[in-house]
Amino acid sequence: MKVDRKEEWKTIKKVCKDLEKYNVNPYNGIILNISPDYSSSISMHIAHHLSHMGEMMQMIHIDVPYPDEDPVPYRNKFIEKIPLFDKQKIVLVEAGIITGSNYTFMCNELSNIKGKEIITVAQYENIHSIFKCDVVGKYYDWNKNQLEFYWERENKHWGS
Numbered sequence: 001m002k003v004d005r006k007e008e009w010k011t012i013k014k015v016c017k018d019l020e021k022y023n024v025n026p027y028n029g030i031i032l033n034i035s036p037d038y039s040s041s042i043s044m045h046i047a048h049h050l051s052h053m054g055e056m057m058q059m060i061h062i063d064v065p066y067p068d069e070d071p072v073p074y075r076n077k078f079i080e081k082i083p084l085f086d087k088q089k090i091v092l093v094e095a096g097i098i099t100g101s102n103y104t105f106m107c108n109e110l111s112n113i114k115g116k117e118i119i120t121v122a123q124y125e126n127i128h129s130i131f132k133c134d135v136v137g138k139y140y141d142w143n144k145n146q147l148e149f150y151w152e153r154e155n156k157h158w159g160s
Contacts, residue, residue, distance in 0.1 A: 001124070001140040003149045011123050011137030012042060016049040018135045022089065022119050026055035029089035034102065036061040038149070039095040042123045042137075046093055060084055064102045066155075075105055082109065089117045096147045097122040100131025107131070 003011075029050070033043035040061075047057035062078055065071045090110060092103060103120055110118050120133040126142040140147060 001145040001147050003124070003147065005150060008149065012045045015042065015121055015123055015135055015137045016046055019046060019050065019121065024050050024089045024091055024119065025052040026057050027052070028087055029057065029091055030085055030087040031057050031059045032090060032092045033059050033061045034092055034094040035064045039093055042095050043093045046121070078106060079109060088115065089119060091119045091121060093121045095123045097125040097129045097131065097133060098142055098147070100129035103131040
């Protein structure tokens, strides 16, 4: 699925609007920008949209492995960052969910923390993903068309 600027903006607005029902604000929530090399744009839009009384949402960047990398070091770094998630509502934001394995791991780890509400967001979610997000901008079928943003450049980690 090729995402142009118009399509991207449409899903950004949808995700921001759909998140309003969760009553997340800078005082009770934090945004985890998952895979910042792809998700920083949608994360920043959400952070500004959920700002309240002049306060911006706090964001923490979480790197995840490319398909050709070992996930263990990334998962260990995520676990080390968990004490930083000091708000009641934790909003995970990713531009594109392909398999859902990163969100599955993260939500399993976060479910061990009492009193936290985990809200998962995908700007685009593969219909074949093992993980189903709470808020989705648009669904796509990776088997038919891989997700590709207009601003992407060749990345050696994705193969040919």
